[in-house]
Amino acid sequence: MIVTVIGLGLIGGSFAKSLSELSADYTILGCDLSAENEEKAMALGLVSECLPMEQAISKAEIILLAIPVDALESMLSGILDRVRPDQLVIDFGSTKLNIAQSVISHPKRANYLAAHPMAGTENTGPEAALSGLYENKILILCDHELTNKDLLEQANSIFDLLSFQVIFMDSESHDKHIAYVSHLSHVSSFMLGLTVLDIEKDEENVFNMAGSGFMSTVRLAMSSPDMWTPIFLQNKKNVKNALSQYIERLQLFEKALDGDNFNDLHRMMTSANQIKKALGRKEQ
Amino acid sequence: MIVTVIGLGLIGGSFAKSLSELSADYTILGCDLSAENEEKAMALGLVSECLPMEQAISKAEIILLAIPVDALESMLSGILDRVRPDQLVIDFGSTKLNIAQSVISHPKRANYLAAHPMAGTENTGPEAALSGLYENKILILCDHELTNKDLLEQANSIFDLLSFQVIFMDSESHDKHIAYVSHLSHVSSFMLGLTVLDIEKDEENVFNMAGSGFMSTVRLAMSSPDMWTPIFLQNKKNVKNALSQYIERLQLFEKALDGDNFNDLHRMMTSANQIKKALGRKEQ
Numbered sequence: 001m002i003v004t005v006i007g008l009g010l011i012g013g014s015f016a017k018s019l020s021e022l023s024a025d026y027t028i029l030g031c032d033l034s035a036e037n038e039e040k041a042m043a044l045g046l047v048s049e050c051l052p053m054e055q056a057i058s059k060a061e062i063i064l065l066a067i068p069v070d071a072l073e074s075m076l077s078g079i080l081d082r083v084r085p086d087q088l089v090i091d092f093g094s095t096k097l098n099i100a101q102s103v104i105s106h107p108k109r110a111n112y113l114a115a116h117p118m119a120g121t122e123n124t125g126p127e128a129a130l131s132g133l134y135e136n137k138i139l140i141l142c143d144h145e146l147t148n149k150d151l152l153e154q155a156n157s158i159f160d161l162l163s164f165q166v167i168f169m170d171s172e173s174h175d176k177h178i179a180y181v182s183h184l185s186h187v188s189s190f191m192l193g194l195t196v197l198d199i200e201k202d203e204e205n206v207f208n209m210a211g212s213g214f215m216s217t218v219r220l221a222m223s224s225p226d227m228w229t230p231i232f233l234q235n236k237k238n239v240k241n242a243l244s245q246y247i248e249r250l251q252l253f254e255k256a257l258d259g260d261n262f263n264d265l266h267r268m269m270t271s272a273n274q275i276k277k278a279l280g281r282k283e284q
Numbered sequence: 285m286i287v288t289v290i291g292l293g294l295i296g297g298s299f300a301k302s303l304s305e306l307s308a309d310y311t312i313l314g315c316d317l318s319a320e321n322e323e324k325a326m327a328l329g330l331v332s333e334c335l336p337m338e339q340a341i342s343k344a345e346i347i348l349l350a351i352p353v354d355a356l357e358s359m360l361s362g363i364l365d366r367v368r369p370d371q372l373v374i375d376f377g378s379t380k381l382n383i384a385q386s387v388i389s390h391p392k393r394a395n396y397l398a399a400h401p402m403a404g405t406e407n408t409g410p411e412a413a414l415s416g417l418y419e420n421k422i423l424i425l426c427d428h429e430l431t432n433k434d435l436l437e438q439a440n441s442i443f444d445l446l447s448f449q450v451i452f453m454d455s456e457s458h459d460k461h462i463a464y465v466s467h468l469s470h471v472s473s474f475m476l477g478l479t480v481l482d483i484e485k486d487e488e489n490v491f492n493m494a495g496s497g498f499m500s501t502v503r504l505a506m507s508s509p510d511m512w513t514p515i516f517l518q519n520k521k522n523v524k525n526a527l528s529q530y531i532e533r534l535q536l537f538e539k540a541l542d543g544d545n546f547n548d549l550h551r552m553m554t555s556a557n558q559i560k561k562a563l564g565r566k567e568q
Contacts, residue, residue, distance in 0.1 A: 118495030185501040193559035211402030225553035269509035275477035
């Protein structure tokens with residue numbers, strides 16, 4: 001089976017690398033706006049060949065789109081226009097509602113599957129591709145009842161092979177909740193990194209002091225602005241809600257600190273500790 | 285040599301465990317306010333014996349204090365009152381200035397060494413003790429020129445054995461910078477955890493969606509409120525400054541998002557990306 005990966009960065013590159021390493025049944029073609037990325041992907045063996053988009057799409061049975069969400073929104077409908085009944089287009093975007101709405105009345109909506117892998121690293125580009133990136137990671141499928149059943153089955157074979165844990169959700173719920181469990185984390189980390197850089201920029205040695213806690217909270221600040229700017233804008237309403245709730249709590253904390261209010265500070269942190277239990281549910 | 289560890293949680297327990305595993309030259313005595321912690325520490329073999337504080341101090345050549353910073357501030361002077369000229373008291377607290385000031389005119393100031401290990405996990409208690417916790421981690425020594433040279437040498441032998449990377453700083457600079465590279469990370473993570481729990485508490489399945497990015501930013505929200513409330517209060521001025529700078533940037537982000545300002549969002553995130561280079565300096 002031929003699978004075309006459009007967008008050969010961390011997400012698409014890891015998909016290509018994993019799939020080709022796990023099974024000889026799939027031939028992976030690639031396509032990227034950047035000729036440099038295509039060359040790197042070939043050199044790294046992520047894909048067996050790179051082709052112009054039209055050819056890459058035409059040759060494949062499954063087309064994975066791993067491109068920024070604004071590009072997805074503008075391109076998905078045009079790509080669907082071109083596909084045959086036996087072809088499936090999957091997107092791995094981090095927002096879902098706008099993209100879903102861009103093809104909701106498309107005559108070939110059943111040839112599209114909306115997916116969001118909860119996996120990544122702070123690195124970008126083909127050289128960031130990891131073969132084990134998706135192993136035991138969550139894959140959220142949105143509105144999958146709108147996808148043709150046979151095509152969905154083909155996709156599920158691939159998701160099984162990659163050891164994804166698949167969960168289901170509608171696009172609107174996805175975007176609402178993902179604002180809290182992913183997008184807000186990224187805002188908090190980007191702005192943490194920016195704050196420390198702005199204030200400590202002339203302190204050569206301050207980063208020597210940083211321990212694993214700082215590394216952990218600031219890791220996402222190394223993520224790609226090209227990828228994340230469109231995500232935040234596409235999920236603007238939900239991200240704004242999450243962000244204003246976050247700022248509100250930071251201000252409550254600031255107020256408690258200012259008033260030397262040991263009990264309020266302790267109580268807020270004790271409540272926050274419950275995140276361990278909430279995340280523990282996942283393991284069960 | 286006999287070393288007494290007062291406070292048998294993650295920090296003190298890891299010190300005891302590491303030291304006893306790395307060398308047979310040290311006998312580790314323990315002491316904790318909680319009899320349960322003392323029993324656990326004995327059962328886990330972190331210490332060879334637990335004794336009442338006065339005896340535990342009197343028997344040791346080196347006394348490590350790994351207790352909350354408010355307890356340090358109130359107890360350090362009284363402990364120094366009791367030590368002999370050949371005894372050294374080291375504290376591992378996360379704030380330094382208030383503690384330093386509490387003993388600045390103490391006649392036995394030279395018997396005290398202020399230290400802050402940049403290491404930890406989100407877990408607490410003797411059962412969280414890890415023998416490798418301090419390996420290749422930063423240890424900040426503050427105002428070490430006020431410590432007796434021979435005693436400092438003894439302490440350095442232990443720090444070398446544990447594979448600490450020792451750096452030096454005055455207490456005031458420590459507290460100022462640590463607010464940015466540690467304390468602010470903890471506030472941001474605690475309040476992130478709290479926000480998500482408050483808003484998503486009735487959504488049983490939302491935590492299934494969480495990926496490694498969320499885990500990374502929210503890990504510190506599992507830290508101990510007993511330990512962190514006094515840290516934030518002791519470093520109030522610096523933490524308040526850091527927090528207000530952080531909130532200001534989150535509000536700028538919110539404003540750019542609200543105005544669909546792609547360029548401002550992208551620019552802020554691109555600046556934040558520089559944290560990778562700043563942290564990279566550390567490796568060089």
